[in-house]
Amino acid sequence: MTILITNGTVVSPEGIVEADVLIDGERIVALIAPGDTSLGANLAASADRVIDAAGKYVIPGGVDCHTHMELPFGGTFASDTFETGTRAAAWGGTTTIIDFAVQKYGERVQDGLAAWHEKARGNCHIDYGFHQIIGGVDDDSLKAMDELIDEGVTSFKLFMAYPGVFYSDDGQILRAMQVASNNGSMIMMHAENGIAIDVLVAQALAAGNTDPRFHGLTRPWETEAEATHRAIMLARMTGAPLYIVHMSAKQAVNVLQEARDGGWNLFGETCPQYLYLSLEEHLSAPGFEGAKWVCSTPLRSKAEQHQDELWRYLRTNDLSVISTDHCPFCFKEQKELGVGNFSKIPNGIGTVEHRMDLIYQGVVEGKITLERWVELCSTTPARMFGLYGRKGAVAPGFDADVVIYDPAGRTEIGLHKTHHMNMDHSAWEGFNIDGHVDTVISRGQVLVDNNQYHGTKGHGQYLKRGLSQYLI
Numbered sequence: 001m002t003i004l005i006t007n008g009t010v011v012s013p014e015g016i017v018e019a020d021v022l023i024d025g026e027r028i029v030a031l032i033a034p035g036d037t038s039l040g041a042n043l044a045a046s047a048d049r050v051i052d053a054a055g056k057y058v059i060p061g062g063v064d065c066h067t068h069m070e071l072p073f074g075g076t077f078a079s080d081t082f083e084t085g086t087r088a089a090a091w092g093g094t095t096t097i098i099d100f101a102v103q104k105y106g107e108r109v110q111d112g113l114a115a116w117h118e119k120a121r122g123n124c125h126i127d128y129g130f131h132q133i134i135g136g137v138d139d140d141s142l143k144a145m146d147e148l149i150d151e152g153v154t155s156f157k158l159f160m161a162y163p164g165v166f167y168s169d170d171g172q173i174l175r176a177m178q179v180a181s182n183n184g185s186m187i188m189m190h191a192e193n194g195i196a197i198d199v200l201v202a203q204a205l206a207a208g209n210t211d212p213r214f215h216g217l218t219r220p221w222e223t224e225a226e227a228t229h230r231a232i233m234l235a236r237m238t239g240a241p242l243y244i245v246h247m248s249a250k251q252a253v254n255v256l257q258e259a260r261d262g263g264w265n266l267f268g269e270t271c272p273q274y275l276y277l278s279l280e281e282h283l284s285a286p287g288f289e290g291a292k293w294v295c296s297t298p299l300r301s302k303a304e305q306h307q308d309e310l311w312r313y314l315r316t317n318d319l320s321v322i323s324t325d326h327c328p329f330c331f332k333e334q335k336e337l338g339v340g341n342f343s344k345i346p347n348g349i350g351t352v353e354h355r356m357d358l359i360y361q362g363v364v365e366g367k368i369t370l371e372r373w374v375e376l377c378s379t380t381p382a383r384m385f386g387l388y389g390r391k392g393a394v395a396p397g398f399d400a401d402v403v404i405y406d407p408a409g410r411t412e413i414g415l416h417k418t419h420h421m422n423m424d425h426s427a428w429e430g431f432n433i434d435g436h437v438d439t440v441i442s443r444g445q446v447l448v449d450n451n452q453y454h455g456t457k458g459h460g461q462y463l464k465r466g467l468s469q470y471l472i
């Protein structure tokens with residue numbers, strides 16, 4: 001099966017070019033400049049399918065390197081399965097996810113990874129890889145970190161938050177970082193001072209402050225900035241590469257930026273929720289409504305202008321990646337577990353379907369360039385996590401994961417509009433967006449076209465990842 005995408009504007013971090021894109025089977029085989037007839041004068045006549053992309057952008061499929069399908073959290077599970085979550089991702093122009101396999105305390109790392117393979121195998125609509133959460137650092141799990149590299153799991157998430165659940169203390173973090181420093185893997189850090197947060201949470205509850213907004217007020221920016229600093233110092237002691245996930249506080253990114261200027265292998269990620277949603281407008285919604293926006297790190301104060309600073313750090317590359325941290329929970333029976341006690345609200349927001357559109361708004365509003373949109377949402381995550389060469393670019397030899405994006409289109413986000421995630425609400429209700437994901441192709445198979453879905457579960461394949469391509 002050959003597909004020829006004609007008349008489109010191909011966008012990459014390096015620039016914007018007019019070119020036709022020829023796909024043969026699962027791969028991109030050529031980019032053809034206007035007037036170039038070296039592959040034949042009338043390629044369109046011989047292609048099995050021709051897609052006219054006049055006036056539209058042709059971009060690499062989105063790579064969302066931070067999702068949590070079916071994550072166990074707070075006595076429940078994230079509501080998207082690999083089937084529903086990857087289908088929703090495809091609708092929104094994301095063609096690769098990297099999800100987090102979980103090792104719980106007391107469990108073998110290999111068993112945690114095997115359980116994630118079991119959940120995902122045969123169920124995914126798009127290609128997927130895994131990071132590994134190490135929930136219990138000990139001799140066995142440290143040994144497993146070496147073994148997992150050969151299985152294509154080359155990044156490990158540790159938590160400075162959630163004592164008693166996923167938390168690692170500084171000694172455990174140091175030991176895991178020593179292993180990463182030796183084997184070249186990436187340490188991903190949830191950087192919040194969980195011990196201090198737990199004291200603030202207990203005090204808030206004792207004072208009768210039980211509403212969702214206290215989730216944010218008991219996780220002040222200092223807890224993120226302090227943990228970020230500590231994680232960086234531990235990384236420097238060991239030489240381990242460090243990638244800090246879901247950054248929301250401008251002060252924390254400032255700490256990261258200063259350390260990056262020292263030339264260390266340090267990276268930061270943020271998510272759409274921190275660029276658009278806030279403590280005042282969302283987490284403090286009346287009654288229990290704010291539970292929809294309980295996530296960690298928390299939404300920050302609009303008045304303190306974190307959002308503008310995060311956009312600026314995205315421009316300066318001190319934030320290098322935008323993922324979703326997709327971790328959906330229904331309002332009924334899941335978020336509601338925290339009625340009367342905000343600390344029992346499962347943490348997470350569902351966004352996997354909307355990241356490409358939401359971040360394209362940054363282009364529309366002049367906050368980032370078109371090239372940077374592609375870089376932040378596709379190319380850099382692919383490079384960061386050892387997928388580049390297959391994912392992250394529209395170039396010969398790469399997987400034919402291609403999105404045709406219409407800048408003149410509109411996307412209305414909402415539960416009864418564009419919504420394919422397995423949730424009973426949308427955290428993005430009412431966001432009406434310039435731009436539209438028109439066509440989505442995954443390894444040469446058209447998944448979305450003309451607002452119709454053509455994908456199938458089981459099409460998505462496991463991606464054995466290499467080491468990060470950013471490390472020096």
Ligand code: URP
Pocket residue numbers: 068190246294295296297325327347348349
């Ligand atoms: O609120 C969040 N972020 N939920 C998912 C788990 C995590 O810490 O990434």
Ligand code: ZN
Pocket residue numbers: 190245246296297
């Ligand atoms: Zn986290």
Ligand code: ZN
Pocket residue numbers: 066068325326327
């Ligand atoms: Zn997460």
